Amino acid sequence: MSATSTAVKRERPGDVIVRRLSALCELTDAETELVLKSAARQHTHPPGQFLQHEEEEPTAPKYIVSGWACRQHAMEDGRRQIYTFLLPGDPVGLHRSASTVARTSILALTDVRTVDAREIDAASAPGGDYPGLHCAVERAAQESTAFLLNQIVRIGRLTAYERIAHLVMELHYRLSMVGHANSQTIPCPLTQDVLADTLGLSTVHINRTLKQLRREGVMEIRSGKIRIQREDMLESISGFEPPKTFFEFRR
Amino acid sequence: MSATSTAVKRERPGDVIVRRLSALCELTDAETELVLKSAARQHTHPPGQFLQHEEEEPTAPKYIVSGWACRQHAMEDGRRQIYTFLLPGDPVGLHRSASTVARTSILALTDVRTVDAREIDAASAPGGDYPGLHCAVERAAQESTAFLLNQIVRIGRLTAYERIAHLVMELHYRLSMVGHANSQTIPCPLTQDVLADTLGLSTVHINRTLKQLRREGVMEIRSGKIRIQREDMLESISGFEPPKTFFEFRR
């Protein structure tokens, strides 16, 4: 068969959400259908725009269907800490995610397309008609907490060298889940400035540490892509372990 | 009236849980009753005991009614990172708290008394008969996430001096909520070792920074107590802000 005949069908906005949620819990056809239908209308946000601001009322919950954003806190004196990245398939501002109490903003790092999450949110209520959806959404929330804990270990107890390796492993894991990474390459629209504010380091030191990783043939970041050359080394440097898998795949 | 006539009634185990939950959402008499009754039987854990271990199946959910514990991760090479402290009134291992996926252990730092949380957990289901309870438990979870985010800012972007001030302010806030602190003094059974593993510093540096805070008359830690001498200074040093209060007090 020719290349054209195997070409993937044009992606619908909801597809990435379905991939993400199905990776966490098996979805019925009805549930898949619901997600796809509810994710029809997209909004777009240019880089630098806040999807949510710490000083303002939380907005309606969304799912990110393309692009990268971050959850961050800006201090008055200019220092900034990025808590985590929000990737395609990730929810933004779901009720339980502490958006109501914590002083955090969501900032688009690239062009970000989102869809409204209210329908999915309502359908995923516990004891409702969509137990698979409920389960998947619940697990997504648990995973995101696990990534916050990862972040604490990174900046609390790892060296700069280890921090970068650890973060890259996590990004690789998360992007693989939604089909945005192969074993060698993952897209990465992050500037060294953003990396610094994520890992609690200075831009200069990020630069030097990346240089070292490049020199040693472990990985490199070039033109918006991370090239992983020695995944085994990244793994041993970082000690990264993916969150425990959900053994039983029950709805 | 004499001192004896105003003596507080002997505390029941559930009282601290009630205080904690009522601070987050108003509880009906029936809800208070349920909490108190379900919290009758206590378990005790000596310091150094794991209430939950990252290698093992999660145990049944509990509430801490006295003593301090921490949620931590131990690395193979001996490094350790403490994520957060668990104080009287705090839940341990509730379903949504990511205990299932994240590799974290809960370690008793002092003698810890716990009570079973299963009854409260079941009663606090959304759409059940105890909406106030549901609301309070939900908010407790949101607050605990907010404290994780605080921890990321502390170790990512604050200096050693600021980190300690910030942590002390947070402890003061949390302990006040359950009536374990007055404006001057809060109990603090933490060794400098534990503080170091919490704040991503070395024990020696914790010691020196505490000395500085003491010399400057800001605060001091002595015989298991933190004495806050200049709360205004602690506040300006740390930039600590309590989580946003829940404006509407609806059930």
Place this chain on the structure above:
DNA sequence: CGCCGAATTGACACGGTTCAATTGAGGTGG
């Protein structure tokens, strides 16, 4: 009194920061 874990201190080394300048890469208009 004597023990033991925790706190304290000094000297020194190093990881990471800061400041300031230079280079590089992608985009735009002439």
Place this chain on the structure above:
DNA sequence: CCACCTCAATTGAACCGTGTCAATTCGGCG
């Protein structure tokens, strides 16, 4: 197709916050 602009990446040098090691002191307790 080149000149130009801009923002990000890169580099060097000096500095400093924090870590490490190793010893000493303190404080509570049997």
